[in-house]
Amino acid sequence: DVKVTQSSRYLVKRxxxxxxxxxxxxxxxxxxxxxxxxPGLGLRLIYFSYDVKMKEKGxxxxxxxxxxxxxxxxxxxxxxxxxxxxxMYLCASSSPLWGYNEQFFGPGTRLTVL
Amino acid sequence: xxQGEEDPQALSIQEGENATxxxxxxxxxxxxxxxxxxxxxxxVHLILIRSNEREKHSGRLRVTLDTSKKSSSLLIxxxxxxxxxxxxxxxxxxxxFKTIFGAGTRLFVKA
Numbered sequence: 001d002v003k004v005t006q007s008s009r010y011l012v013k014r015x016x017x018x019x020x021x022x023x024x025x026x027x028x029x030x031x032x033x034x035x036x037x038x039p040g041l042g043l044r045l046i047y048f049s050y051d052v053k054m055k056e057k058g059x060x061x062x063x064x065x066x067x068x069x070x071x072x073x074x075x076x077x078x079x080x081x082x083x084x085x086x087x088m089y090l091c092a093s094s095s096p097l098w099g100y101n102e103q104f105f106g107p108g109t110r111l112t113v114l
Numbered sequence: 115x116x117q118g119e120e121d122p123q124a125l126s127i128q129e130g131e132n133a134t135x136x137x138x139x140x141x142x143x144x145x146x147x148x149x150x151x152x153x154x155x156x157x158v159h160l161i162l163i164r165s166n167e168r169e170k171h172s173g174r175l176r177v178t179l180d181t182s183k184k185s186s187s188l189l190i191x192x193x194x195x196x197x198x199x200x201x202x203x204x205x206x207x208x209x210x211f212k213t214i215f216g217a218g219t220r221l222f223v224k225a
């Protein structure tokens with residue numbers, strides 16, 4: 001059974017902290033994505049990666065960075081967390097022909113920044 | 115506004131009834147996908163319809179695509195309480211390098 005896992009389901013951090021969100025997939029997918037989901041706004045793409053050590057900015061990359069040192073792992077980093085980064089964060093992966101093939105999502109991390 | 119926009123934003127029906135959700139998009143696409151999200155969870159892929167297809171079925175799901183109107187609909191027949199979820203349409207953009215998700219339709223099926 002294909003699987004995308006995220007390191008935490010719920011996370012509470014303080015303003016200014018550095019936050020790491022980890023995502024691991026076991027499907028040998030080349031493509032991995034980080035989205036944030038906010039009420040009424042749907043999913044917005046933060047960053048994506050189409051290969052190890054490769055990364056591309058999505059629609060809302062400000063305040064975030066990513067790391068992909070291994071094919072199966074894609075990390076999202078909040079360098080200095082702010083309250084407006086309180087959100088649900090979703091990781092996904094897909095095989096090539098992206099845009100044609102389905103994306104597999106993790107269960108999400110609900111991050112609260114106080 | 116977003117590439118994919120679902121309508122209605124929310125829908126409440128009785129178990130056994132059919133539920134129809136619509137999605138409109140703005141640019142040309144080569145496929146459109148529908149996803150389901152149970153409360154507080156990740157999204158699950160339901161069905162993909164290609165631009166040369168007009169209708170597609172999967173179990174109790176029926177998806178239509180009208181490229182001339184840039185719209186798609188998702189029909190869930192004989193709904194069950196377990197169908198309660200948010201439903202999103204998704205379309206590729208930028209040559210397939212991005213997938214744009216709409217804001218979703220929240221479906222509530224009353225037992």
